[in-house]
Amino acid sequence: MTERVFNRRLALQSSIFGCGQLLFSEHAAAGGQLEEPLIDSVRTALTSAVSNHAPPVPEFKNTDSQMNYLRWLAAMSDRLVTKKAELQIRKEFLQTVWYESKRAGLDTALVLGLIQVESNFRKFAVSVVGARGYMQVMPFWTRVIGDGDASKLFHMQTNLRFGCVILRHYLDREKGDVFMGLGRYNGSRGKAPYPDAVLGAKRKWEFNAAL
DSSP states (O other), X not given: OOHHHHHHHHHHHHHHHTTSSOOEEOSTTOOOOOOOOOOHHHHHHHHHHHXXXXXXXOOOSSHHHHHHHHXXXXXXXXHHTTTOOSHHHHHHXXXXXXXXXXXXXXXXXXXXXXXXXXXXXOTTOEETTOOBTTTTBOTHHHHHHSOSOGGGGGSHHHHHHHHHHHHHHHHHHTTTOHHHHHHHHHXXXXXXXXXXXXXXXXXXXXXXTTO
C-alpha cells in the first residue's frame, strides 16, 4: 500500500468514526521528529531496541516494588479515567506505558506528559505532518529502524515502544538535557513552547510512592 493510499484510508476512517479515536492533532505539539542520518552502530542499537516484542508484563525485585507499582497503577488510573473510561483498557495502557518507559530508562511521568501533549491519549491520532499514535511517531522511523510498516504505529505497544526508544535516543544525543531532548522529539530543538508544555503536563502524572 502506498503512503498516499494509506493516508486516504485514514481520512475515510476518520469520517466514518466521526468523534471516534482516529483524529487529527491540531494543537501546538503537531511537529514531528526530523529524519537525520544515523551511524551504523546507532541504527543497529535502535533497531534492536524496537525489535523485541515481548508482552509488557511487569517484573519486580521484591514485594515493596510490586506494591509501589500497584499504588502507582491505581493513582494513574484515577487520573486517566476521563480519557479512557473502560478500566481494562486503562489498565493495559498504563501497564504498557510503565513497562516501555522503564525499559527505555525514562521517567514514566515524563512519558505520560508527552503523550498528553502529543495525542491527548488518542490511540489513532494523526498530526498535520503525519505523526501517528499515542506518542506521535513519524512514519519514517519504521523504515529506518523497523520493518517499514507504518500502520503498526497504531498498535499500542509498538507505538509506545518506538516513542520511548526515540525519546531515549534524543535525550542521549543531548547528554541528558530534557529540554533539548524534548525539542528534538518535536522537531523544534531550542524552542521553548513544546518542552514547556510537556514538562507542565508531566506534573499531573508525578507519583510519590511514600505518600
